[in-house]
Amino acid sequence: MASLHQFSVIKGSKVLMVGAGGIGCELLKTLALSGFQDIHIIDMDTIEVSNLNRQFLFRQSHVGQSKARVARDAVLKFRPEISITPYHANVKDPNFDVDFYKQFNVVLNGLDNLDARRHVNRLCLAADVPLVESGTTGFLGQVTVHVKGKTECYECQPKPAPKTYPVCTITSTPSKFVHCIVWAKELLFAKLFGDKNQENDLNVRSGDAASSSNHVEDVFERRNDEDIDQYGRRIYDHVFGYNIEMALSNEETWKNRNRPKPIYIRDSLHDEPTQQNGNVEKNGGTNDPSSVSAMASLGMKNPQDIWSLKENSKIFLEALKLFFLKREKEVGNLTFDKDDQLAVEFVTAAANIRASSFGIPLHSLFEAKGIAGNIVHAVATTNAIIAGLIVIEAIKVLQNDTKRYRMTYCLEHPSRKMLLMPVEPFEPNKSCYVCSETPLLLEINTHRSKLSEIIEKIVKPKLGMSAPIIMHGAEVLYETGDDLDEDLLASYAAVVDKVLSELNSPITGGSMLTVSDLYQELRCSINIKHREEFDEEKEPDGMVLSGWSQASVENDGNKSVDHNAGSTSESLTVETGKDSEEEIVPGKKRKLYEVSEDVTPSDAQEVRANKKLEVLDEDDDIVMLDGEDFGISKKKIQSQQP
Amino acid sequence: MDGEELTEQETALYDRQIRVWGADAQRRLSKAHILVYGLKGTVAEFCKNIVLAGVGSLTLVDDRVATEESLAANFLIPPDENVYGGKTLAELCCDSLKDFNPMVRVLVEKGDLLSFGVDFYSKFDVVVVCCSSLATKKLINAKCRKLSKRLAFYAVDCKDSCGEIFVDLQLHRYSKKKLEETIECELNYPSFEEAISVPWRTLPRRASKVYFAMRVLERFEEADGCKPGEISADDLPSVLKLKKELCESQSLSESHIPDGLLERLVTNGREFPPVCAIIGGILGQEVIKAISGKGDPLKNFFFFDAMDGKGVIEDVSSSNTGS
Secondary structure (H helix, E strand, O other): OOOHHHHHHHHOOOEEEEOOOHHHHHHHHHHHHOOOOEEEEEOOOEOOHHHOOOOOOOOHHHOOOEHHHHHHHHHHHHOOOOEEEEEOOOOOOOOOOHHHHHOOOEEEEOOOOHHHHHHHHHHHHHHOOOEEEEEEEOOEEEEEEEOOOOOOOOOOOOEOOOOEEEHHHHHOOOOOHHHHHHHHHHHHHHHHHOOOOOOOOOOOEOHHHHHOOOOOOEOOOOOOOOOHHHHHHHHHHHHHHHHHHHHHOOHHHHOOOOOOOOOOHHHHOOOOOOOOOOOHHHHOOOOOHHHOOHHHHOOOOOOOOOOOHHHHHHHHHHHHHHHHHHOOOOOOOOOOOOOOHHHHHHHHHHHHHHHHHOOOOOOOHHHHHHHHOOOOOOOHHHHHHHHHHHHHHHHHHHOOOHHHOOEEEEEEEEEOOEEEEEEOOOOOOOOOOOOOOOOEEEEEOOOOOEHHHHHHHHHOOOOOOOOEEEEEOOEEEEOOOOOOOHHHHHHHHHHHOOEHHHOOOOOOOOOEEEEEEOOOOOEEEEEEEEOOOOOOOOOOOOEEEEOOOEOOOOOOOOOEEEOOOOOOOOOOOOOOOOOOOOOOOOOOOOOEEEOOOOOOHHHHHHHOOOOEEEEOOOOOOEEEEOOOOOOOOOOOOOOOOO | OOOOOOOHHHHHHOHHHHHHHHHHHHHHHHOOEEEEEOOOHHHHHHHHHHHHHOOOEEEEEOOOEOOHHHHOOOOOOOOOHHHHOOOEHHHHHHHHHHHHOOOOEEEEOOOOHHHOOHHHHOOOOEEEEEOOOHHHHHHHHHHHHHOOOOOEEEEEEEEEOEEEEEEEOOEEEEEEEEOOEEEEEEEEOOOHHHHHHOOHHHOOOOOOHHHHHHHHHHHHHHHHOOOOOOOOHHHHHHHHHHHHHHHHHHOOOHHHOOHHHHHHHHHOOOEOHHHHHHHHHHHHHHHHHHHHOEOOOOOOEEEEEOOOOEEEEEOOOHHHOOO
């Protein structure tokens, strides 16, 4: 492998690394050791304590500094002669344009989110630079190769959507702990400490208010004569007691479900004095609002403990009180942050009390924090292995050794004796709207919908374009940019606010729009098809885009609560033999089928007609790949232990 | 499990990995003592992984002085001769590793590994030897097995694009999750000597070719008296001759050990850094599994070859052959 030819290929190459985190640290080290001499690295993040267990180029003293710069300095200590260029910047920054990408021989991704991955994929396609993509979660990982025209692009396959839950599951019928967490974080926490004007599905009416029709009082408003303890207890009784009673009165809901039990403060804290709760003064030592903790005031230390209902109730009241006493300035514009100790304490306690009501097992703060913050399970070893595999793939790309490109899965449990499983890459998806020129189809009511709806519901979220330019024939309908003059902006604003069929050149059935992005060099066409009616439940956008692939989302209601919008998973769609769906992103990539060793190719072909068989080497190793209906069936790799 | 709780500092530092293996495993890790011998690139990778994971202590044994070759795949040693001059590999790596995690004790033990007595080994829970001769592997493994306590033994090697891990956990009891249940399991491992004595013809037809190639090289080094890793292109004809003899005596078709594979391993025996990262990563994971008693450990060989990209487990033990 380390032949002379290969060495010269490495030495003369210029590579771009995107991400200097878990995979990035390992990758930069392995690239440097392997003889790469010109490496550029982009990362917008700064170093945090929870990075130090695996991002080995960083030390305690580096906390708060740029990952890209510190990583560079650390690697230069053992390879001072090479050139590493760090960028402490967002990869979506317009400076990193197509011309920037064109200077590199290969781009290596060690990213933690879908949005950035899509962005880099598009720029690599536009600049015609090969991309090696990667991801890890716990002991699982994968490396894939994307070379324009030769293998599929990163977006040829459906990608998992952020997990969402129907609103009614969250507000009325939780059955899992995660539902309680979403309720505590997205509804209760947001209502109490976030923007008061934001729409919220929490029931805010008290019994009295509902009866007097001309006076609707929001029970979350603190009354003038009310001290903070009284307020906390009133909120507690309202959300865990009164609201549950209200829900119980709807008999229909509970026909096939366990009835929840209302919880009032007088029951959960019955043997406690009514006023005094925690000792706020234990927090008195510092004035730093970020170190305020209800656990500290109550003398509770271990985040792994599962608190009793009584302890949760105390934490709930104490955390609420601390927000109003110690962090009053922030109340009204807080959003949940997993690194905000007090917020995590409040959400843990609230979720646990709600879980008690619904007979759902309680969880520790440590576990609740992981669920609420979508914290990715991460270890150094998997990142090191994946980084090694990325470098091997990068070298093949530099050698233009197309036949030996592989996607490799790193598994937790061996499959056909393999822990590292190579698979031949797929060909480009001919109907991929990103790497082919296949037009998309948008069904929409052209007599009712406006261009602004297409932008907000389709172009930005689904096509992942943040700076779109929309054209109808030769006419520019809409564009964004810093250098546009005010008149132009005003005219665009007027256009996007008009109904499609009433534009100067009307958009009707049969029209074609061209959408491109200022920074991604991606252009795609959308054919418009007029449709009168949409199903509010199933088609909540009021328009349907097809030819665009996103995995179907588990969602039985028309409205849903985003659990991990903007998720920061280091994971890609990882294939596993795991039985738990919770930890693994749903809507996976094409399934790999295991063929047991005694199945001959012809048998296998019969078993699954229409599928393509790949013979990887002269051995009778057969990995059967699902060629057509990707992402639909949910077969798993079967573990085979000898 | 009883024992002290993790400190706040530990919980903050190890947050992401506790989410993978649990607080209980983290506590066991913090009480484990590891010994490594042979500080080449693969072991440097392993040491980094295990120090980051938060073991109790790591003891390094390697009295060789640093040379340019020993720096090639080792990111723990600065290439400045003013820094590395005069120090042993163990001392140099120790300085760097200490820095990775202040909660782990990293120590150097001077002297010849083979001369250490049973008392010395009894201080450890895990022993890893790298790039060692056949005799060394057998002897250290045998010493580990003589102790009254159970000690995990690993032997690793990386040459060119290939890597090998051998595992001996003796009688290993562990738990694993199956669906919602936790089940208790037990595995019985052969020693290195027992494993390599398993007749080749009884191994599965598709057993890894790297396994056979590594055994040929091991035997060649032993017969020739050359140190591990000192084999060179000049030795290729003799190595190929030995392969032929071994295949004949073991009744194994010669096609199981391609000449091309032996040629690669002989002419370019240097470590290839990406393979070091992969083998060091798998080894780190396996040691964590062995210490925590959680999850299926591999039994008892692992091979990776960058040429085909496969990372394969082979069970080479007499009780398991012919199946």
